[in-house]
Amino acid sequence: MARSTTKDAQALFHSLRSAYSATPTNLKIIDLYVIFAVLTAIIQVGYMAIVGSFPFNSFLSGVLSCVGTAVLAVCLRIQVNKENKEFKDLPPERAFADFVLCNLVLHLVIINFMG
């Protein structure tokens, strides 16, 4: 049964991949940005695990900036996605502007909190 599992996994992976390639480019950009943010967060957590949590506020601000910007990017993706019926009337420029503004506010807080 292991072979079938692997075959299933491979089949699953291929189907995912083909479906994903159908997504529009702008959504892929956003996904890439999210992955970048999350990776940065993970690296920071790893660093803290090695050297200790002093100063804690700096660690928090670093991690939360990554997580926050990732969350905002996800929100942007939701709003921009044409297949999403909920945000049909929302122009994508408006969503992007929201994204930018919220990021600026987030980073204002982060810069202040970092110490």
Add this chain to the structure above:
Amino acid sequence: MAVAQFYSNLHWTFQLIPVGMARSPGGFLVLVLILTISIHKAASILDSHQPVALELFSPVHGSFGSLEESYDALQTFQILGIEKKPDISDTTCTLVSKTLGSSSSSLKDLFYALKVNGILKCDIDEEVFEGIKSRLQSVSNDASSLLDFYYSIGSLALIKEQASKVDVLLTDADGIFQSIKALSQSDGRWRYSSNNPESSTYAAGVAFEALARVVALASPEIDQSRVKFEFYANLFCRLSICSASIHQGLDFTGWLFQISTLGNDIVKLFDSIEKYDDGAFYFDEKIVDAREHHGPLSTTASVVRGLTAFADVTSGSLNIPGDKILGLAKFFLSVGIPGDAKDFFNQVYSLACLESNRQGFNPTDFITTSNSAFIDQKRPTQDHDIFVLYECNQVRVNTVLGSNAPPLTVKLLQAFSSSSKNAFIIENQELKFDPENAVHFLDALPENVDVGNYVFVFEILLHDPEHEKIYATGSRTRVPIIITGVIKVDTAEIVILDSDLGSVETKRKLDLAGENDVSLSANHLQKLRLSFQLATPLGHAFKPHQAFLKLKHETKVEHVFVVGSSGKDFAIVLAVVTMVLTWDLMLAMDISILHGGLGAKLTVTGFGSENGSKHTFEVILKLGVPLLDAFPLGVMDADFLGLVEKFFYLSGRYDIQLTVGDAVMENSFLQALGHVELDLPEPPEKAPRPPPQPVDSYLRYGPKAEIAHIFRAPEKLPPEQLSLAFLGLTILPLIVFLIGLLRLGVNLKNFPTSVVPATFAILFHLGLAAVLLLYVLFWWKAPFPPRLSISQVEICLRKRQMTGNIPTSPWEAAVGHF
């Protein structure tokens, strides 16, 4: 071996004060001669007072200041015999003539100007005197206050003395006399004016002087003997019917009657006299006058002046007891040398009054002796070849101000020890007179006179019985004399004993005349014993006034003990307590300390309650307290912790110091004997701490110790390479992101090219960049606004200053606020 020497030099001071010599054989003024004994080191008052007078009355720019001060100074100089400087005379005479010539001078200024003129004898015209005379006469008739009377009448009296051609006569002498007398009070004091109810003794003195001047001015041609006759005639008249022939004299006898009643006032005033223990009398003000307070010296001086003036003009007997006059003289002499100019003048002038008679200052006798008490006497003894040289006790007799005495004999009536008043060592011995030095001296002291405190009683006998009326000698005078000598100190030794057995552990002989430095050690189970013997030069036992043993720890904590004595032997035993006795069933305790040189036995009797039996404990007192005078028997405080607690359980090195002293001992000593190392047990929890020693004030306010700050240890940071590695690792996802973007074929060419959208696009991106730049600047703590604009701000500010802070444009106003 100590050398026995007696030193004796006795000098005493007696003063004879003649108070007024009567012109007529009948009638004294006051008792005349006074013998006082006081202590003066100088030969006479004149010698001791002269330099001080020159210092106190030093002229400033050729004059003494006001006329009153000038008079004080000049009169003092005249009494003490100091020569006046000519330039002072010139300036003072100028002031005097100016004051006398001016019609607006006050009465007081006129009075003092005339007094100064009397001493300096300035050249004043007769017309000036005439002018003043008429003014003064009118004032004296209309005056109402005592001081006005005093100044005006005094000035008139002085004019009469100084200007012989001017005829001064008081027209209404009787009325003036009455007015002044009306201000008197029943207790002998005087009021200053009828409005003011306050009375003072000082005013009484002033009044006496004024009244004396009135009498002097009223009828100068009246003979003194006639005065007396009239007085008795008046008395006779009152007893029987008077005939007309005596009527003529009645006016004057009425006048005389008033003078005699004034005598009663004086006697009443003397009732308020105050006294010191040594026999000095003085007057003092009862009510302190805030306006012008007169202390005892100036009050007494005023009264003496008044009395002298009054005694000079009348010859009625004032009947003041001799001891009062003697006491007044003693008071003035006991002041010593006053430091204030006015006090100095009062003292010297009063003494001169007491000494002088109407003819001036006749020299009279002084007896001066000074009371130091060394007996200088070396006797040949069998042991030593030392010769006795007996130096005389000198007694000199003078008057108050230092003149020679009339022929007299000084007799030493008694001399006895102050402790035993009955045993006289000398009785009725006359002192021999040495005419060269004008001193009386005592030939020889008897052989058996030992050191100690004695009292010598002297009496003065005048050779000429006539002098008895003139000079007053006091009654017997007692002088305390201390005869000192060298005390022999013998057989001094210091011993450490074992308290249990009483055996001697360490013994050191001491030489209390020389240097000592013993070094002992003891623990709390041992005792220290110091003993020595004291003997007078004649061999008797001697108990000094002070005998102390001091133990001083190295931390400066000191303990002082009194050394007790029994007969000749002095001993002090110090023992240190270790035991604490406790008992439960103790109902009665009987403690007796036995005599004994080296220890004390404590007998404790306890009663047991169960069987009623008596238990006797005999405990050798390992702990002791210093045994005081003569080892008294009796109950002593059973403080068993004794000296250990007294010493605060401080072990260590204690310096020993012995002090023995007395007034009769010439060789009193304070000696450091060495040190003893004391080993005391550990202090218990609640032991008393030694008292804090006085802190050296320089240490208190000096710099304190340097403080070493302890800083918080810096946090452990990870090594720099690790941090940098992770920094690089963080950049990695960004690179991944960018590469992914390229892989996705992101369209970067969609930038708008037409103008308006391009502008907005650029502005949008610039805005974003600006916000991010702000964050970065904040993060880097970079100054905001950036430094480039600060110089612009300074230029603007200077411009504002120059133009008077008026901003020329809103921009400048805005910038200027930076």
